[in-house]
Amino acid sequence: MANGTAVVTGASSGIGAATARRLAAEGYDVVAAARRRDRLDELAASAPNITAVTLDVTDPESVAALAASLDDVAVLVNNAGGAIGVEPIERADPADWQAMFDTNVLGVLRVTQALLPALENGAGGHVVVTGSIAGHLVYEGGAGYTAAKHGAAALVETLRLELNGRPVRVSEVAPGMVHTEEFSLVRLRGDRAAAAKVYAGVEHPLTADDIADTIAFVVTRPAHVNIDLLVVKPLAQAAPHKVARG
Template sequence: MGGMSDQSTPQPRTAVVTGASSGIGAATARALAEQGFRVVCAARRTDRIEALADEVGGEAITCDITDAASVEALAAAVPVCHVLVNNAGGAVGVDRVDEADLDTWRWMYDVNVLGLVRVTQALLPALRASGDAVVVNVGSTAGRWAYEGGGGYTAAKHGVKVVTETLRLELNGEPIRVCEVAPGMVRTDEFSLKRFGGDQARADAVYAGVDQPLLAEDVADAIAWVATRPSHVDIDELVIKPRAQAAAHKVHRS
């Protein structure tokens, strides 16, 4: 009888979240844990993801998505994956195209696009093994609008959008949905601070006077919703902005 009971106990579904050490990634790990997932928290900062994994009852795996061996180690630790959230990314600088620092552009492409592809390639066997999987790529409204000083980041996020669309076409017929959640203005502790090289005043100015920018939890809620639709429902793309942001060039400030 005991064996029958063990067999009838469903195993928790597994979700992998990259860039889980802060911001949208950490909030997404919490949101998916609340939905009953066993969450694998992947990021470079081991202390942060270990604390988060303890909080949500998940697992921490130190991973640099720009490093092939690191990503292979992540994949080796996850034999079955039901949800992959490719959240790791970032922006550096606000260079004009004619003055662009190509090293920072290269870093943004490596993290936002190539890192996403590297992780997806490595985890595809685990996604297939689940029999019903969802890939959620965290894009941006920067993948839809151009703005001055944003060339490197917008190019990378346009890349995320097209990679997502291509992957959906190529996996058609397999039980894997491919989705993009594209946030607008989100106030997190680190995104703008990193973009401006640690200049807190410049980071704060991005959100100055904005009536309630999005929070990481708002985006995480959207990601969790996309990831938990019935298996025949694919949310191709979900663009989420604060009410104050009508467009890249139209933000209400008090």
């Protein structure tokens, strides 16, 4: 395709799936990568320029296999991530924190390291990390997730310094409240009533398509333009702890 190859991790649902569809519409040849192959196959069936690839960002061998299949990558969207639990620090399970760090931070590290050679080929590439306002602010009950997203934000900032002078742009898109089918449900361990309360009374939370639109804007700027950080929240949200509800 005219715009080259775009790899999107965590592409089986939510922001990842929406981003894969949007970048395909922008003319990229999209590699949609995630663990749930059945969902990826459905996504790939929606556009001729989306290819499904099974990927576990916590597994070095899985990441290496992805890298071995790609010679030239224009865009890497490190979207795989997520939150687990809302317990305060005094009751937090270190295993939950480990899982969040392994996906949100080390997953970004593994995939970025593996694909950097392909990102430097051709006209150069662009690394985008789907971060969060949780990577720039903190709130009670969110220490594990905010620590992980702060780690991801630090990775992005450092990577940009280290790649300065090389043909790879580095950006973070940091959403606020986004209503997707799984984020809060997974975080709240399958409690659908509790997950619904997160968005209760908020007339227009962001959608996955809103974030996909933002990512598409970032990666389609001229090659000399690097958007370091783009924070996007719904109008109803002033901060993680301040949301207007009807």
